Amino acid sequence: MKKIAIVTGANRGLGLATSEALIQRGFKVIMAMRSPDKAQKELNVLKMKGADIVPMKLDVSQEKSINDFVETIKKEYGFVDVLINNAGILIDSDDGGNASVFKTKASTIQKTFNTNTIGPFLLTQKIFPMMKQEGYGRIVNVSSGMAQLSESQTASAAYRLSKTALNMVTNLFASEVGDADICVNAISPGWVRTDMGGPHADRSVEQGIKGIIWAATLPKGGPNGTFTRDGEKIPW
Template identity: 35%
Template sequence: METYLITGANRGIGFALVQQCLANGHRVIATYRDKASANALFELAFESGLLTLVQAELDTEAGIEGLVGELAGQALDVLINNAGIMGPDQQDLDGLDSAAWLATFTINTVAPFHLSRLLLPNLLQSARPRIITISSQMGSLARQSTGSYAYRSSKAAVNKVMQVMATELADQGVIVCPMHPGWVQTDMGGMEADISAQQSAAGIVHFVQSLSMAQSGRFWTWQGEEHPW
């Protein structure tokens, strides 16, 4: 039995990841932003003794440090940085608010970095520590596409952050990978997307369970296929 920490777990891919990990018999610590949007998560916690819920604001360093403080001494096998936002409605050449762009970076890029580094003492208690960040192929420099400047740039940046972190933590045996979850039927992805959150989560968890150091520092899809940067 392993212990997973999953951020942004009250809906979408995060909630499906919690369900999948519990179904596989793992302990799960799940974060949510506000109780009003986490009813399903609380119901799941009532049903399962393996799920612990923690309220966390990940858009400030104080919020991240508060979460880390609550987890002091707790061994973690897997951190899944899932919390993320699409960013402002207008993200094209005709206008992109700088403050909204920076807010997108704060959640999608900076928060995963700070949380990962501050939880290293927890992760290093594991025999096979893994840091997984839910990224997107929209951040791949190999793809030609338009619009969504804030979201795309934040995901491209977090990909590089995780690649560098993988290199720096290799000597300590920490596996670090960004993952593309697929085009998923969520509030962000829309109902026209290719796959359900449950399909995405099942693929991600299956892959995470088999990850080795040889795969660290590379960009992967939910199907376990390497994605070009």
Template identity: 40%
Template sequence: MKTRVVVVTGGNRGIGREICRQLAKLDLMVVLTSRSQKDGLEAVAEFDKQELPVRYCPLDVTDPSHILKLKDFLIKEFGRCDCLVNNAGIFLDNNEGNFFNTDVATVRETMETNVCGPYLLCQALVPLMKKNNYGRIVNLSSGLGQLSEMGGGYPAYRMSKTAINVVTRVLAAELADTNILVNSMCPGWVKTRMGGSGAVRSVEQGADTAVWLATMPDGGPTGKLFRDRKEISW
């Protein structure tokens, strides 16, 4: 099979679902993953109706056994993995949350989903990418994780999004002599369950830069942070 195979986490709703749609429209074989099988299968059924190439695999990113099963699924069904979009994320801080009233349990839980999940997924799937000397990894970050713009509030989420940028930088450096490109992106403030109804961007706009990075030609940027297809500071 020559078609590129791309894994998207948290593909059942929000920005992740739109990333799946846009990538499938470009004729990539999308493996939509979600922690709720019911929600994931519903999303895949809708894509099926539009004759888009989307398959389903269950995945709670905090469960290492799910990650191993995903890897087995990719090997068995496609014999390859070309791209990973680490989209799944949680925002547990409340709006009045600050450094002193945010429980460390909230920090730990947020890190588990937003950082450790992507970390384990990269460890599991990069070896498949190396086999074909081709890979694209896109980590969904946020302006709230930019050290250059860092303010108060939302400590758990901010720390997790700074940390996912570390995953991007370290991995990009270690893969510098390969054709595996690793980048972070900020989707902007997007109307989703996480972003809320006051957000200013559509999911289409939020997904655009992730899709652009996921389909970047050889020789493209690696180890960078983007918003609206432009590099921004860490």
């Protein structure tokens, strides 16, 4: 039977490229996204290549959307091998200027947390028990170098806070794997040329997904509870 992978934010950027890479590695990919209707072009390209994909509606900032999504997954498939918590937003510039920490609004932090932290938390909370039942799972939280506490940081406070908290989400669930062959890891893709990273970023999308695919396809007994870039540990 084919392995099943869920990728959130699968309609563009790192999520779309991760979906393609997992399809090439033989996965059936549940491509979760806010608006499947708007991604028809991308989905048709994949379908024409014979990709085994299931586009599904999911807004990770909405608890009801997560609950409906998980219920459908349980009913249709009953198991999940890989969960890539990729969907994310960086909206600090909405607060103006260079998004100084002194300008950050509570609403920006709350909105950012809903998507970048609470969404992945709830989705993991609901998918993890299915993995535990099967005794197998790989969970990849797409974090950021901007989450690192080990570096002095300025600006983009909401984003940084949300990704540092996502790293703790990783740590919390990684501590729950017990004897099961489950690996829960956070990765940094580096600065990547996507809509979020912009055209001047120093890495291609292919380079950016390298560490995601590495963490999604770890062998039995692979690392658990780590923060890596391209498969190499980086400081929290």
